[in-house]
Amino acid sequence: MIVFIFTVKTPSSATAAKAKTPQARKRPRERTTLDPQQARIVIVGAGQAGARAAEALRAARHRGPISLIGEEEHPPYERPQLSKAMLIDLEANPALIRQAQEWRDLDVALFTSSRVVAADAQRRVVALANGQELSFDRLLLATGTRVRRLPELDNGPLPVRYLRGIGDALALRRELRPGRRVALVGGGVVGLEVASAATGRGCRVTIIEKAQGLLPQIGSGSLGQYLRQLHSSKGAEIVCGAVVVRTTPCGLELGDGRSIPADIALVGVGVEPVTELAAQLGLESQRGIRVTSTGATTAEGIFAAGDVAEQWSRSHERWMRVENWANAQNQAIATAKSMAGVETAYDAPSWFWSDQYDANVQVVGHPAGGDEIVRGDVGAGRFTAISVRDDEIVGGTTVNAARDMAMLRRLVAARRPVRKSELENPAFELKRLLAA
Ligand SMILES: Cc1cc2nc3c(=O)[nH]c(=O)nc-3n(C[C@H](O)[C@H](O)[C@H](O)COP(=O)(O)OP(=O)(O)OC[C@H]3O[C@@H](n4cnc5c(N)ncnc54)[C@H](O)[C@@H]3O)c2cc1C
Known part of the structure; x- marks a missing residue:
């Protein structure tokens, strides 16, 4: 052949x-x-x-x-x-x-x-x-x-970028220079990771999100709260509940008339x-x-x-x-x-990670699918949030707690019955659920 x-x-x-x-x-x-x-x-x-x-x-x-x-x-x-x-x-x-x-x-x-x-x-x-x-x-x-495009930002006076392929990344990398003002349109994974990289490269960053909190797709209250705290502490301006309507020579204009100063915008509003x-x-x-x-x-x-x-x-x-x-x-x-002829079913719960500054964020299943139980310290940037619906773990998020995530992935897949009172007890070890 x-x-x-x-x-x-x-x-x-x-x-x-x-x-x-x-x-x-x-x-x-x-x-x-x-x-x-x-x-x-x-x-x-x-x-x-x-x-x-x-x-x-x-x-x-x-x-x-x-x-x-x-x-x-x-x-x-x-x-x-x-x-x-x-x-x-x-x-x-x-x-x-x-x-x-x-x-x-x-x-x-x-x-x-x-x-x-x-x-x-x-x-x-x-x-x-x-x-x-x-x-x-x-x-x-x-x-x-x-990428989902925002046509209202096309052909305006401000450079507007999207990030999907190698060429996009190389072009954006050249533009992240110290002192540049970078507006991230969309507070999802791509926007937040670019915010982190741009800040690290010495840029001044503003994150604009239509929803009331960051990473709204995940729907975890504790994670949203933590990310807001993390990005603010690194110097990013965070504007939630705002829609960008057009570019101007000096930046972006929001639906409520406010102006966001920027030299470049990166749009990350989904795919x-x-x-x-x-x-x-x-x-x-x-x-x-x-x-x-x-x-x-x-x-x-x-x-x-x-x-x-x-x-x-x-x-x-x-x-x-x-x-x-x-x-x-x-x-x-x-x-x-x-x-190839060997019927193989795939049914694993969804799982992804995101790296922002020194935080490793991981998400499994449906964090917004039940009641959220938070273990650890959100303020200290090390915690595990577990979503429980009808005595079953249906999802969760971890920040700098990869070992917990390894267990959560198995627990979401296994559909083991759990008691919320046990999870609410900080001394209770997740691994006991796996052994049960
Ligand atoms: C910037 C960025 C960061 C990410 N970070 C993370 C992360 O941290 N963690 C995580 O879990 N996921 C992350 N993802 C998501 C992850 O990369 C995607 O889920 C994954 O790449 C999807 O793979 P895919 O092959 O299904 O689709 P794609 O990667 O979209 O590949 C599809 C390919 O098909 C080609 N194609 C489409 N139509 C045709 C056609 N008609 N003819 C020929 N070729 C065609 C496209 O050009 C493309 O190359 C990230 C994605 C991006 C863009």
Whole structure:
């Protein structure tokens, strides 16, 4: 088999238009005599999920050809460090998941700078922007997310940046110079990590958040309180309950008429799933591509994993996309095994971490899903908040308490019955619940 790194230069709209129009609405069929181990597998999206799926397929002894297609110019890389080491350390290089040669060694055909513009479930082909078609027996959509933009800030007098890829991080790193005034629009993980890096680089930082507290998506009162205290203590201005309406030559204007002085703004207001191909394939994909616990979509032989996949969350009791590194990696690995013919369910509670200044924040499950019990000292920056619903731990957050988080992850997954009175007792050790 020929294995290669295939780089397609920026496509013209004329070549893109040549790609075949998919006829996606009919129910797609798989070849009936297909040996799963020999199937031709195409993975669209060479991010964390796509890359880990390709590796897992080979680990599961998949022998058929694997094509891993990504529109970015780089081989798959670790995104989390873009808002951490890459901004803090001027010398830091992007962390590739594998070097180009290692993809060749794995017998995976990696296409970079290659956008898939069409997918046809009947003919079982995908088409690249340059008109090339690739046939598949099994298809994995790992197309991830793109940043949510604020068009009202486009083309104004202030430089406005977003952070998703390596190029964004390198450009932002150059702009974080001592004394510069940086406005972070959005007090979520990306905004807060950039605030931390920018302060460390000597910038003056203002964080603007629409909700009443920081990291509102998590919904943990103690964590919100701690983060406000942390960022204020490092000199950041925090403006909550405010909406940015436009840029001015001197900064940003808020909905209530206030002005925020700034030399540059970084917008981090969430992401949106990349579902155009899923729509062409006729998959259910309004808020993400809906998948079973084995990663299967509604079309036979077509799977989805990572940020783009919408799955049932036991702790949240609803369908949702999980936008974090661990899910992208582990759901993709389980889905790859299913694609290779070994049905593997993935049902782990969502878990992520964030590093801000010297604080390591970790979140599992649904911290806002029950009553919050706080153990430790929020003011001292070392605590564990546990969310209990109907005598079950459904989520939690830790700050500088990684050992507690290791136990919480197991407890949320295990659904062991707990007594709130025990958790409220500071002398009670969490590990006793695991032993029970
Ligand atoms: C700055 C930043 C910091 C983060 N920090 C953390 C953290 O601390 N902890 C944590 O748990 N998570 C963190 N995350 C989230 C984590 O990185 C993501 O959840 C994870 O990368 C998702 O992986 P994915 O492969 O599902 O999607 P993505 O990483 O979005 O990858 C999808 C890939 O598919 C490509 N693609 C899409 N459509 C096409 C197409 N038609 N043709 C070809 N290619 C296509 C995209 O270009 C992209 O490269 C962070 C994310 C960012 C941006």
